[in-house]
Each structure stands twice: as C-alpha cells, then as structure tokens.
Amino acid sequence: MRVTNDDARFREILREHWGYGEFRGIQLDIIRSIAAGQDTLGLMPTGGGKSVTFQVPALAAEGLCIVVTPLIALMKDQVNHLLRRGIRAAAVYSGLSRDDIQLHLDNCIYGGNKFLYVSPERLSSELFQQKLARMKVSFITVDEAHCISQWGYDFRPAYLEIAKLRDLLPGVPVLALTATATPRVAEDICRQLRFRDNGRTFRMSFERKNLSYVVRRAEDKDAELLHILRSVPGSAIVYTRSRQGARDTARLLEAEGITALYYHAGLTNVDKDVRQQAWQEGGTRVMVATNAFGMGIDKADVRLVVHMDVPDSVEAYFQEAGRAGRDGKRAYAVLLTNGNDRRKLTQRIPDTFPDKDYVQRIYESLSYYFELPMGEGAGRRFEFDLDKFCRVFKFFPVPALSALQLLTRGGYINYQDSEESTSRVLFLVARDELYSLNYLTPLEEAVVQGILRNYGGIFSDYVYIHEATVADAAGTDARQVYEVLKGLTRQRILHYIPRKATPYISYPMRRIPQEDVGLGPDIYEYRLEEYKERIRAMLDYTEEEDECRSRYLLRYFGEQREEGCGQCDVCLSRKPREATLQEAGQMLLTILADGCPHAPTDLRPDGLPTETVAQALRHLVAEGRVVRTGDSYCLASHAQ
Secondary structure, three states: OOEOOOHHHHHHHHHHHHOOOOOOOOHHHHHHHHHOOOOEEEEOOOOOOHHHHHHHHHHHEOOEEEEEOOOHHHHHHHHHHHHHOOOOEEEEOEOEOHHHHHHHHHHHHOOOOOEEEEOHHHHHOHHHHHHHOOOOEEEEEEOOHHHHOOOOOOOOHHHHHHHHHHHHOOOOOEEEEEOOOOHHHHHHHHHHOOOOOOOEEEEOOOOOOOEEEEEEEOOOHHHHHHHHHHHOOOEEEEEOOOHHHHHHHHHHHHHOOOOEEEEOOOOOHHHHHHHHHHHHOOOOOEEEEOOOOOOOOOOOOEEEEEEOOOOOOHHHHHHHHOOOOOOOOOEEEEEEEOOOHHHHHHHHHHHHOOOHHHHHHHHHHHHHHOOOOOOOOOOOEEEOOHHHHHHHHOOOHHHHHHHHHHHHHOOOOEEEEEEEOOOEEEEOOOHHHHHHOOOOOHHHHHHHHHHHHHOOOOOOOOEEOOHHHHHHHHOOOHHHHHHHHHHHHHOOOEEEEOOOEEEEEEOOOOOOOHHHOOOOOOOOHHHHHHHHHHHHHHHHHHHOOOOOHHHHHHHHOOOOOOOOOOOOHHHHHHOOHHHHHHHHHHHHHHHHOOOOOEOHHHOOOOOOOHHHHHHHHHHHHHOOOEEEEOOEEEEHHHOO
C-alpha cells in the first residue's frame, strides 16, 4: 500500500470532500494506522464516523479500496454519497446482471473506481476472484466486523470468506470496523481476519453524553408510546419484534394524527427505498420497524428511539438505540417493558436453538420439498419460500428459520435470505396502440419514454430495468417511477414486477441421511450458552434499578465508569429535588422549542413526577420564559 502518511494531506481530503476542518475522536489514529500498512481494528459507537476512517486514507492512496459490508441498502447509500461528492465508487451485489457486474469489476481493474463495495457472499464467486487478481488494491475494509465472530450477536458464516482474501491479496492490510464488540468479540475479529503481529486496535469511548437511556415499565405500551411521542418532538424510530407489530403500531399512530410508516424485511426493495426516503426527508415523522431497518441510515436528527419489545442482546439494543441523536443534540432511547417480557425473551432461546433432532427433520423435509434424491444435490441452488415450506410440513416459521441457519453454519446447506432480484417490465399494449394513448399524464409519458429509450424488446418479453436509470431519463426520482409503473400496471398498459429479496437455498455437499446431520459444540452448545448469557444480560438491564443505564452499557462493552450519566431514568430518580426541577425545566423548554402551543397534557417529560413538572412550569411562567394563552403554553419568544 503506497500512501503518504501525512496528517496535513488527510485533513485536506477531509475538508475538500466532507467540509470538516478536523477529525473526531480516534478517526485520525485509525487513518494513520491503516495508511502505514498495519492491520487495524476500529471500535466506534454508532454515529462515531466510521466511514471517514477508510474513505480518507483510500483517497490518499494509490489503487482501489474494497469494502465488504452485509447490506445492499447500505452499499447503495454509501456509493450514492460518494458519487455526489465526485468520488468514483461502485457496488457489486446479487441482483445485478452479469454484464453490470463485469462492467463494475472491469472499471476497478482499469482505475475507473476508487471504492468497490461488495457483499461477503460475492467474495467466493469465480468471476470476482478472477477479476480481483488484476486489481490494484490499497487495502480491504470490513464493515460490521462483529459478523465474523462466532461470539458476536450477529454471526454470518459468509463473513468467514473474507479471510481468504488475504491469500488472494498477500500483503494488503485489513481495516475492520464495528460499533458493537465486547472484548472477547474484538479479540476474535482479529483472529478470524488473521491480523499480523503489527496489528493495532483503537477503541473510542462508547459513551453517548447527549443520549438519555430510559427503561419505562408500562402495562399499556401503546398508550405509553403515544404519550412519549407527544412529549418529545422530532423524528423518531419505533422498533417492534414482528412485522405485524410494525404494521399495527404504524396504523395506530396514523389514527392518532402522528405521521408514520412501517418497514420490515418482507417489503419489496422498492417499497423499502420509498419509505426510507420519505422518512429521511421528513415526509413522515415516525418509522415503525423491525430490526431490518437502520443499518447505514444517515439521519442525524433522530430525537427518539423507542423499543416496544425487549431485544435479545445488549449489542442489538445499543446499536439500535444509538441511532438517536447523532447530531450531538439531546435525544432519548426508551425501552418499554412489562411483566410479559421476561417470558417472551426466555422463549426465544428454544426458538433460536431448537433441538438437534428438530434440525435433522428440517434437513430431511427440505430434501422432500426440493425432490432431492439421496446422494445428490451438490452445487444445486433453489428458490425458497419459507412460509410455503412451513405450511406443507407443518413447522412454525421462527424455529424453522433458526434450524436453516444452524444447518448453514454446519455446512450442510447455504441459506440466503436477502438476495435481490431485478425489476422487470413487459408492455401489454402494442407499440402503435401505446403511441395513440392520449390520457397519460406528463409524468407517465416521461416514464414510458424513459423505458423505451433505454431498453429494447420490451413489447415481446419481460425486460430487466433499473428505476434509477428510468428516473434519470424522465427527469424525476426512483420513488416516482415506482408509483407511475404501479399505476400503469393497474391500467393494464404494462406489467411491472418490482425487485424484491428472494431467499435461496443451495447445497454445498450432496444430500446425506438425516441421522448423519450433526452439529458440533462450536456450532450448537457453545453458541447456545453464549446466547443465554446475552438474554440474561438484556433482562438484567431492563430490571436494573440501582446502576446508571449508561454505566451498565459501557461496562458490558469493557469500559469502566465510576460516575453516572446524570440523565437516565435511574440517575434522575436519585437527583436532589432542586436538580430535578432544573432538569424538568430544560425538558419543558425542549418540548416548547418547536414554536407551537402545547396543552398541559403534552407537557409531561419522561421520567419525572407530574408535580415536579407542574412546579417547573410555574417557575418558567413566573420568569417570563413561558407564557400561557388560554389552555395552552408556548415560549415567550414565540408568543404573538
């Protein structure tokens, strides 16, 4: 790796492309380390600026930076950010045509790109490895690096392929980045990525001084959620455990006059893009989502993250809660819990680690489902519908999915649940008839012409299209193209099949007898105990009444703090009366800062007694900072 390890040059790149005058935290330490050719692990909390730590040294170096990351949405988001800054970048993932993949890889060979984003599943493809041998690679970045550790909360077997890059690219350093790693996981990351003796680890404090952690006990979680959203203004994320819960909660909020959308893994990718864009641009206030939402989201002004259900690990909770307040301003992470949560969380243990004989039955049932004879199947690949499979063989989906993941870790199958297909369009009217239509809107006409100018054979067969390409030709955006194509489908002018995530199961080895399917301790028993420990730690967090929330989280990640944060529900419950009054006054001013009049029922800051809030409000009125008009209150500076 040839790069000038020059702080002045790094700062120049930062100013030129990002507009910042100085690096934050440990960013510069990480940049110096990878620029010196040292294997480097960076542990940074959500919002710590991980992307800068590899993008800046890559721009200072000769050659290409390969970025391995697990989510297609994250790839596309980061590539778009780089392109808008005039930096050449591309992403290769399942769902692209072979021609598009080959074009991107060739551009990397001939110097057309500075960054190549790739999913871990693509690393083992023959085409990728052939092209990789001809690329000039400066270094490899592994994002969400905890996924490579069997002790990590989100272990992904495909991440183990990353270490093989070290054989294909000898001498090329590796930069691993994660926002959630215990000391044990951090050590395992370095081992799995085969860090050399000169490897360095940099740890940024996981403390978020602007983020207030609150655990709220509530028998009626819906009512409590409405109260919280009416008390804390601004953009919000609400996490639920299930897809149905996301839909129901979003509909509840809409019925109560709070704009909300829902998001889960079962939506088409176009639907996901549309909803994510609407929320990021402020078109809707609340995103109600499963854990499928959030990774790679670049929205700094989220004021509130609420968990309706208790996550099954501290790591998952910390990462999701950390999406609030990335702009450094006051934000809240609220976890709602009641007496049912311990039972629900404990039930996840057998759901996540079903009995071994159950896993064997899933394996055998798959063979019947795909009509796969004994001794065959090696190298074969099938589309897979989990819901249909469970209906046919009478399995429950949650433990069945866990069994598929265990079989994948054991090497018996390879289950991929997020491979993206490409959108397709077929015109249902003849070309002459299309030109005679006189009732199309100008936007519909522009989209139709955008398709015709970019794609051929579309009147005789389905043709793969990219909404972004059509949007550029039509002078609009991909969201509008999606809506127009759905409308034209309803009019029977064309048939549009949006891209979606299609699960696949492949067989790396031939089918074997059910009784020969075995799961060793490193796949089953050790990981089961680790999972139980994470459940216990999460339950301890929800039931803790004496230790500061922030201090508990920091201790979990190996960071010791003697003092409390002073702003979580535990710390606030211990504050002297005077300090509590001051805190209540500040919270009231935050609520009233939107400039709108608020009824007294809206002025109930989280974690404080009603009488304390009422007294603080009287003080603010007496000081002339807040005025009362009729039955409402507003800041004096906004009073008419």
